[in-house]
Amino acid sequence: MKLSERARAIRPSLTFAVEAKAREMRARGIDVIGFGAGEPDFDTPEHIRRAGIDAINSGFTRYTPTAGIPELKEAIVAKFQRENGLEYKPSQIIVSCGAKHSLCNAFQALCGQGDEVIIPCPYWVSYPDQVRMSGATPVIIDTTSTNFKITPEALTEAITPRTRVIVLNSPSNPTGMMYSEDELSAIADIVVEHDLFVLSDEIYERLLYRGTKFISIASLGEEIKARTLVVNGVSKTYAMTGWRIGYAAGDADLIAAMNRIQSHSTSNPCSISQKAALAAITGPDEPIEHMVEQFRVRGEYMHERLCGMPKIECVEPVGAFYCFPKVSGFYGKSLGGIELKDSISFADAILEKAHVAVVAGAGFGTEDYIRMSYATSLEKIKEGLDRFEQALNDMK
Numbered sequence: 001m002k003l004s005e006r007a008r009a010i011r012p013s014l015t016f017a018v019e020a021k022a023r024e025m026r027a028r029g030i031d032v033i034g035f036g037a038g039e040p041d042f043d044t045p046e047h048i049r050r051a052g053i054d055a056i057n058s059g060f061t062r063y064t065p066t067a068g069i070p071e072l073k074e075a076i077v078a079k080f081q082r083e084n085g086l087e088y089k090p091s092q093i094i095v096s097c098g099a100k101h102s103l104c105n106a107f108q109a110l111c112g113q114g115d116e117v118i119i120p121c122p123y124w125v126s127y128p129d130q131v132r133m134s135g136a137t138p139v140i141i142d143t144t145s146t147n148f149k150i151t152p153e154a155l156t157e158a159i160t161p162r163t164r165v166i167v168l169n170s171p172s173n174p175t176g177m178m179y180s181e182d183e184l185s186a187i188a189d190i191v192v193e194h195d196l197f198v199l200s201d202e203i204y205e206r207l208l209y210r211g212t213k214f215i216s217i218a219s220l221g222e223e224i225k226a227r228t229l230v231v232n233g234v235s236k237t238y239a240m241t242g243w244r245i246g247y248a249a250g251d252a253d254l255i256a257a258m259n260r261i262q263s264h265s266t267s268n269p270c271s272i273s274q275k276a277a278l279a280a281i282t283g284p285d286e287p288i289e290h291m292v293e294q295f296r297v298r299g300e301y302m303h304e305r306l307c308g309m310p311k312i313e314c315v316e317p318v319g320a321f322y323c324f325p326k327v328s329g330f331y332g333k334s335l336g337g338i339e340l341k342d343s344i345s346f347a348d349a350i351l352e353k354a355h356v357a358v359v360a361g362a363g364f365g366t367e368d369y370i371r372m373s374y375a376t377s378l379e380k381i382k383e384g385l386d387r388f389e390q391a392l393n394d395m396k
Contacts, residue, residue, distance in 0.1 A: 006132070010132065032357055033357070033387065035356060037375065038375065047283050051275050066262055066263045073093045077090060086249070091256075092255050094255050096246050106258060107133070107199075109254055117167060119166075123167070123364055124364070125364060142365075144368070148172065168200045168217060170201075171204040171205065198224070202216060203235065207295060228250060238288065243273040297378065301374075312326065323372045324369050327368070330395055335354075343360035355387065358371065
């Protein structure tokens, strides 16, 4: 079978690979503690589940408009106004099959052969490959020496006549960092000056700790808003990863183009999931507040434990549900006969010998780190970190 050059260039997701290996080990009776998945361990709140069941029972199981049902788009418009101070019309909203789908549609609509897309590194695993799928070239900027944030100087230096888009993910997967208003304003000034476009991935905006306030770059003035596509969804905030509902807001012409692309790929998002998402966005905040508080406790515990381990460096996350510890101090050692050469071999050894699933930093563009999700119970976090620390002590 001869595959296309584009298909051959796309790499598999390391996050899904880790989860697949952990599931396979559990099927063999091995007790694996999972720090790999970027997925809340909570059940979808009851009122949201009930809305999905009601949709099925009422026969709401047919095609909907490609860009989403009107009442959901209206609810998203109200959400942006209420929570972000952003004014959009329903024609500026598209609902897709997850935020990942919204991002993919956006790259397809914005980019083409010869274009360049600036991506700060570490990055979410799918950004570079989605850019390549559009025919464009990802331009990676290392931020490990600047607190995992792109600086105005680095951004300016990376811009060429072919630069089309800059990707921002705040709060960040995998680092848990978030840009301040001043930092976003400096980036916005450069974007406007060079007539670029921002793809702002805000999927973790509600998962913030210690009183941190979220700011969308699109809220910093009409000029930057006109050059920004805001991408969000219900997966992380409402523990709805499997429901597959994401959405985007931006220029009406761009949204129309994304709608055309979506009409020839997936058509509409799941009708039942749209009704559930409507209940999520318009429903009470108490379930979110409970989850966020639990994530805060877990994250503080994981960060404190990691910082107390030898040769481990870890920035304290202010959002999302990940720690991103630096583990390169152990490279050159071995664990149970496995040589630790890089982040992939480190993650493989921890999984095989300690039965703890982590994600290699290579998937996020940096070899010195691993990602550890604290979207699991505190009991499992304690056990998993005990195993992890013991494995570090056993390295020779």
